[in-house]
Amino acid sequence: MALNETIYNSPVFQQACTQFDAAADILGMEAGLRERTKRPRRCVIVSMPVRMDSGKVEIFEGYRVQHNLSTGPAKGGIRFHQDVTLGEVAALAMWMSWKCSLVGLPYGGAKGGVVVNARDMSLTELERLSRRYMQEITPFIGPNIDIPAPDVGTNEQVMGWMMDTYSNHKGFYDPGVVTGKPIALGGSLGRREATGEGVAWFVKAYLQDMGIPPEKTTVVIQGFGNVGSETALALYHWGAEITGISDFTGGIHNPKGIDLKAALAYVAANKSLQGFPGGESVTNEQLLELPCTVLIPAALERVITGQNARKLKCRLLAEGANGPTTNEADQILSERGDIQIIPDVLCNSGGVIVSYFEWLQNLQNYYWTKNEVFDKLHRMLAKAKASVDETQKKYNCSRRTAALVLGIARVSEAKAKRGLFP
Incomplete structure (x- = not known):
């Protein structure tokens, strides 16, 4: 089945696929590996009943797409926005795969979204929705499975509620399940x-x-x-x-x-x-x-x-x-x-790089100064820039295609080396 015939079909997902194909053509990827690398690995769709302040119960729809799980746990934000679609979330998850790979992080790409205008909600309604979303996707996430973060319409406080919900389900404090948390809950300086x-x-x-x-x-x-x-x-x-x-x-x-x-x-x-x-x-x-x-x-x-x-x-x-x-x-x-x-x-890769630093600090229970965080960040950004500039000259292509070639090549190589599970 062609990807434009799947549940992900949307203008933004087609945009991501077209970008992928341009880079894959340069790499000369064979058809089977190309499709494995392009397609999202897993999609979760949840319906969330939330009691509003008025006493009325409203049903919200949410998504979590894990695009790539071949290079490490998935990583990506959670978006609360009234125009969220499954195709948009899938495209954002795909871009996260290439971004993490490009800058050398041991992650695959993921993204989450809830169809809601968070600005219309009270703080208590937003907390109920945040906790319910985390409750619904808990079987599919974890510090070694998929690590959410804030995105449009979400923030440190939302991540704090989600971390608390997950920790209560697990029975112990587990800050590494999300990044972008408040400092008091294991967040990183500089995130x-x-x-x-x-x-x-x-x-x-x-x-x-x-x-x-x-x-x-x-x-x-x-x-x-x-x-x-x-x-x-x-x-x-x-x-x-x-x-x-x-x-x-x-x-x-x-x-x-x-x-x-x-x-x-x-x-x-x-x-x-x-x-x-x-x-x-x-x-x-x-x-x-x-x-x-x-x-x-x-x-x-x-x-x-x-x-x-x-x-x-x-x-x-x-x-x-x-x-x-x-x-x-x-x-x-x-x-x-x-x-x-x-x-x-x-x-915009600086966000996921420092999210990675936050995750490392949570796993080690050892925390860095802001200067240490930014020093490590700047060194990784400089390395990524140099790689993209070199690849652009090598293939005489646009800077976007060069960045995608690097990210996609590393993911496809990992998939090829791991092979197919029988």
Whole structure:
């Protein structure tokens, strides 16, 4: 059965498969190994009854897709969002497989999702949903099986509830079952900042390769959540000017620079950027077309499309989100030739790297300083960048394809060496 005829079929899953096929063609993978490497290994779909504050019981649908279990336990976030689909979760799990492999982590890829608008829930309702989801997937996860983490719509507190639920089922404290937890529950110093720190590190590294100094760098970021805000802060401290930011309510543009401290305080008090007085209001669509040195989509997938790819006015596109650039947009940007791309599997890998560090610390019950965490992170990012740059030159391909070639080659080799269980 063709993958576009399976339960995973969706535009974003097709996007992931098309990217895979381009890399697999370069590698000359034979048909059987190609299909084994591409297809998700396992999918869990759960229905979750949750009692709301009103006393009414609502049923929510949730997913967990484990794409690859051949290179270690699966690893990937849990997304709470009203537009979650099984195909989206499968695509994100596939990208996690290549990302973990690319940066040398002993993990396979996974992803989870619940169809819900978490912003509409009270804290107690969110806790009930988080615990119920963990209860339903407990038979399929564990520190040596599958290790969830936060993603869009979830955070440290949600991970704390999930870890507690799992530990109560097992009968003992087991912090290694999830990462991205509060520090008091075995979280790692630097984990909250890790994805944004990694995005900023790659932006700085590639700008330096391009000969662009920080004082001549302007940055526009779509998505002012955890990843976007931490990226903004890291680049601001480096010397860049943040001229555009946005969230689900819209964006703010100020060519003279946005006061990040004021923006963060405003979001903390008002739960969104809506009404923030620090610049001119723009839509998320308009934000992507603002003139800047660096454009960072750091929210959801498929926001750079065939409709707006020709209108981008940046020199560097850094993919803080997963899958933000469609295949059609990729082709247009390649034909333009004036925008460099740092692909998602490379650009936002800092989060899963420090999740790996958190997992190691949990298993050893020995914890590192923030400086130790970031020092190890930066060394792994530098190694991954060098490998991608070398592979890009070797195959004369795009940076995205080079990153995927590296990640996919390592997973397919592991599958080939392990063989087929009778």
